[in-house]
Amino acid sequence: MKVYRANILYTPTPEELVILPHGYISVRSNGIIEGVYADKPENTDWRQVIDFGDRLLIPAFNDLHVHAPQYRNLGLALDLELLPWLNTYTFPEEMKYRDSDYATRIYRRFVHELWMQGTMRSAVFATVHPEATRILADLFVQSGMGAYVGLVGMNRNCPEKLSNTTEEVLNGMLMLREHLAEHGNNGMVQPIVTPRFVPSCSEEMLTALGHYAAETGMPVQSHLSENRSEIDWVKQLEPDSTCYGDAYNRYGLFGQTPTLMAHCCYTDGEEMELMRKNGVFVVHCPTSNSNLSSGMAPIRKFLNAGINVALGTDVSAGHHMSMLRVMQCAIQVSKLNYAQTHGQMQFLSLSEVFYLATKSGGSFFGKVGSFESGYEFDALVVDDSYLNYDNFTLPQRLERYIYLGDDRDIKRRFCRGVELPEPVL
Amino acid sequence: MKVYRANILYTPTPEELVILPHGYISVRSNGIIEGVYADKPENTDWRQVIDFGDRLLIPAFNDLHVHAPQYRNLGLALDLELLPWLNTYTFPEEMKYRDSDYATRIYRRFVHELWMQGTMRSAVFATVHPEATRILADLFVQSGMGAYVGLVGMNRNCPEKLSNTTEEVLNGMLMLREHLAEHGNNGMVQPIVTPRFVPSCSEEMLTALGHYAAETGMPVQSHLSENRSEIDWVKQLEPDSTCYGDAYNRYGLFGQTPTLMAHCCYTDGEEMELMRKNGVFVVHCPTSNSNLSSGMAPIRKFLNAGINVALGTDVSAGHHMSMLRVMQCAIQVSKLNYAQTHGQMQFLSLSEVFYLATKSGGSFFGKVGSFESGYEFDALVVDDSYLNYDNFTLPQRLERYIYLGDDRDIKRRFCRGVELPEPVL
Numbered sequence: 001m002k003v004y005r006a007n008i009l010y011t012p013t014p015e016e017l018v019i020l021p022h023g024y025i026s027v028r029s030n031g032i033i034e035g036v037y038a039d040k041p042e043n044t045d046w047r048q049v050i051d052f053g054d055r056l057l058i059p060a061f062n063d064l065h066v067h068a069p070q071y072r073n074l075g076l077a078l079d080l081e082l083l084p085w086l087n088t089y090t091f092p093e094e095m096k097y098r099d100s101d102y103a104t105r106i107y108r109r110f111v112h113e114l115w116m117q118g119t120m121r122s123a124v125f126a127t128v129h130p131e132a133t134r135i136l137a138d139l140f141v142q143s144g145m146g147a148y149v150g151l152v153g154m155n156r157n158c159p160e161k162l163s164n165t166t167e168e169v170l171n172g173m174l175m176l177r178e179h180l181a182e183h184g185n186n187g188m189v190q191p192i193v194t195p196r197f198v199p200s201c202s203e204e205m206l207t208a209l210g211h212y213a214a215e216t217g218m219p220v221q222s223h224l225s226e227n228r229s230e231i232d233w234v235k236q237l238e239p240d241s242t243c244y245g246d247a248y249n250r251y252g253l254f255g256q257t258p259t260l261m262a263h264c265c266y267t268d269g270e271e272m273e274l275m276r277k278n279g280v281f282v283v284h285c286p287t288s289n290s291n292l293s294s295g296m297a298p299i300r301k302f303l304n305a306g307i308n309v310a311l312g313t314d315v316s317a318g319h320h321m322s323m324l325r326v327m328q329c330a331i332q333v334s335k336l337n338y339a340q341t342h343g344q345m346q347f348l349s350l351s352e353v354f355y356l357a358t359k360s361g362g363s364f365f366g367k368v369g370s371f372e373s374g375y376e377f378d379a380l381v382v383d384d385s386y387l388n389y390d391n392f393t394l395p396q397r398l399e400r401y402i403y404l405g406d407d408r409d410i411k412r413r414f415c416r417g418v419e420l421p422e423p424v425l
Numbered sequence: 426m427k428v429y430r431a432n433i434l435y436t437p438t439p440e441e442l443v444i445l446p447h448g449y450i451s452v453r454s455n456g457i458i459e460g461v462y463a464d465k466p467e468n469t470d471w472r473q474v475i476d477f478g479d480r481l482l483i484p485a486f487n488d489l490h491v492h493a494p495q496y497r498n499l500g501l502a503l504d505l506e507l508l509p510w511l512n513t514y515t516f517p518e519e520m521k522y523r524d525s526d527y528a529t530r531i532y533r534r535f536v537h538e539l540w541m542q543g544t545m546r547s548a549v550f551a552t553v554h555p556e557a558t559r560i561l562a563d564l565f566v567q568s569g570m571g572a573y574v575g576l577v578g579m580n581r582n583c584p585e586k587l588s589n590t591t592e593e594v595l596n597g598m599l600m601l602r603e604h605l606a607e608h609g610n611n612g613m614v615q616p617i618v619t620p621r622f623v624p625s626c627s628e629e630m631l632t633a634l635g636h637y638a639a640e641t642g643m644p645v646q647s648h649l650s651e652n653r654s655e656i657d658w659v660k661q662l663e664p665d666s667t668c669y670g671d672a673y674n675r676y677g678l679f680g681q682t683p684t685l686m687a688h689c690c691y692t693d694g695e696e697m698e699l700m701r702k703n704g705v706f707v708v709h710c711p712t713s714n715s716n717l718s719s720g721m722a723p724i725r726k727f728l729n730a731g732i733n734v735a736l737g738t739d740v741s742a743g744h745h746m747s748m749l750r751v752m753q754c755a756i757q758v759s760k761l762n763y764a765q766t767h768g769q770m771q772f773l774s775l776s777e778v779f780y781l782a783t784k785s786g787g788s789f790f791g792k793v794g795s796f797e798s799g800y801e802f803d804a805l806v807v808d809d810s811y812l813n814y815d816n817f818t819l820p821q822r823l824e825r826y827i828y829l830g831d832d833r834d835i836k837r838r839f840c841r842g843v844e845l846p847e848p849v850l
Contacts, residue, residue, distance in 0.1 A: 075828035076821055079774065290757035293772060295764045319828045332715035336761060339720045347718060349504065396501055403500030403744045406831060
């Protein structure tokens with residue numbers, strides 16, 4: 001048992017920010033939180049307490065949509081919309097991952113930066129290359145961070161060199177699954193079924209991936225209703241589907257197992273109802289949706305409907321690996337939407353986006369993202385002393401850290417109870 | 426004469442990014458640029474050359490709209506729209522500046538952070554307090570940075586304690602003007618006529634400030650068409666004005682001397698034509714316009730019409746002092762606008778926002794913001810080596826610095842040819 005002392009802040013619900021000034025949190029040796037306390041728990045010896053002083057202790061961040069092989073394009077190539085952006089910048093970069101040396105070099109930086117930014121769990125797209133994907137998974141294992149790692153399936157409307165067959169993706173997933181069953185750091189790193197998106201996957205591939213998910217119980221991640229041209233294209237490609245979401249649903253890739261759908265800028269009506277009914281997560285990627293001129297996802301509507309919502313950087317369409325930036329942008333975009341709708345769509349609050357980045361996203365990984373009893377201890381120790389020059393309150397300190405802070409401020413990182421050292425670059 | 430060598434990048438026009446890999450720039454002892462050169466200029470001894478190696482050398486940033494006394498509220502209090510935000514959070518904070526000790530303490534931090542973020546020139550709102558405003562001006566003088574510092578005039582619809590009379594604001598401006606004529610670091614720090622905005626200023630005050638500007642030739646700064654409720658209110662307050670801009674124009678506060686108008690989210694038609702005709706600057710504050718749910722300013726329309734546009738952080742409605750964040754957000758908002766208008770309003774390019782943040786904003790201060798011959802040498806030396814791990818081109822390195830960089834990367838700062846040391850905090 002370990003007992004930590006710090007200024008503890010977390011959100012058990014979207015509206016409730018729990019604040020324990022110089023509070024305590026006790027963590028079992030298996031990394032599970034026993035309890036949080038305003039005062040030193042009884043039977044705790046002072047010598048047992050690890051004191052972080054006046055620092056903030058918050059749940060670590062969870063990034064539910066990110067493309068590891070696009071890491072080298074970070075901060076670049078943001079002058080096109082989705083479909084030409086894929087063809088012009090993204091597919092050529094992803095092709096490089098046939099080369100395992102290149103993959104090792106860039107994936108090392110990617111995993112290092114997740115650590116740096118305090119993102120302890122992520123749902124990651126790799127590429128079609130099984131060897132590079134295994135390398136990425138191994139780097140996660142070495143880092144101690146949690147991840148779902150997806151070998152991408154794509155066999156149409158893409159360069160031949162970035163295409164795999166249904167057989168190849170099934171074999172690749174089988175290998176990755178077996179590898180991680182043995183070497184996956186006790187389930188911290190797991191595979192996830194990853195059809196790129198409907199336009200890239202034939203009926204045969206979608207069918208096979210749906211069956212595979214059903215058979216194995218593996219979760220699913222993909223893209224949905226990101227951009228108007230993409231949606232029109234899906235209508236042409238899948239004329240029998242009643243909406244884009246239905247094109248996943250009919251193949252068993254829409255909540256039959258836990259499912260993440262990134263973007264959903266134009267999700268409405270039937271598609272929205274299907275997501276709600278099937279418990280599909282909207283992964284909101286506001287930086288990406290701005291950078292690629294995709295649009296403003298109606299997150300308030302999704303929350304009101306009781307749909308699961310998490311946040312994603314969507315690097316490299318998102319231009320930054322920090323979840324702080326995503327939280328800021330999520331609020332800003334919701335406010336522009338509020339202005340556009342003359343106040344009809346209430347904007348997101350700070351505690352809501354903090355909840356989305358921690359507990360809501362974390363729920364995809366189990367009991368992760370909160371400091372309630374029974375949760376895995378994923379936490380960041382934040383030194384905001386340079387921001388705290390004038391007796392700010394703890395909620396103000398959290399707000400200022402979210403708006404003004406960066407990786408420099410994170411002094412210690414815990415994942416499932418273990419303090420993680422800086423990964424080798 | 427000094428000669429600097431580095432990777433030189435600047436934008437003489439919005440579309441043209443000039444790139445000189447390991448180029449040279451020669452600066453006269455008065456701080457004026459003699460020339461930029463791809464190769465070492467003739468008659469230059471190697472021993473004369475100050476070599477910044479592989480670093481980037483770019484024009485320093487110019488922030489054309491920022492409220493110094495709101496610095497303590499940075500990253501806080503962003504859950505209301507403009508008018509309640511002013512009454513609830515901003516006016517109470519500005520009242521504290523009656524206390525010169527408080528003003529000294531916070532203004533010191535404000536000026537320090539401008540330096541840190543590489544913003545070498547700014548147009549600043551102070552408060553109604555003459556003593557605190559002089560303190561701010563003196564801190565700018567000590568720092569070596571350039572600024573227009575505005576004693577704020579406001580005498581209606583505001584707390585009595587944050588109100589001054591027309592006589593007080595005229596006297597205060599006279600004192601500040603005389604003080605800076607003598608102690609203003611050779612014109613680097615100058616006063617600017619600063620009516621807060623129409624709702625805060627009586628007809629008498631606006632008339633007097635217009636006369637004062639005409640008499641002295643002093644420039645003017647204020648707010649315009651930021652928020653729908655504000656615009657409706659101005660219509661009620663100034664029923665004879667044909668538009669919000671006309672309410673300034675009829676008092677001689679709309680381009681009769683050089684004029685900055687922040688926001689302009691809803692500027693159109695007559696108001697836009699008046700700005701064009703009078704050469705009034707739109708100061709685009711996209712982070713603020715998002716944070717206060719104000720809306721999306723149609724910057725492409727302004728640029729197409731030939732209106733002057735600069736960028737502002739508008740701290741603390743803007744949540745960050747870095748002009749990098751403002752540039753990122755300007756592009757993002759323009760892309761959301763592009764999506765909303767189904768592509769009618771072309772989004773801003775990287776070179777355009779860089780131009781706005783450097784040469785366009787700088788033009789308000791004279792020949793500032795470019796590296797052309799005859800310009801004042803305002804420059805930043807940027808070490809992006811941690812971002813440049815894989816042979817990125819120089820335009821890519823600039824783009825990555827703008828999207829991913831921060832204050833850590835700025836290694837040296839020059840203003841009018843002088844390297845500025847870190848101000849005392």
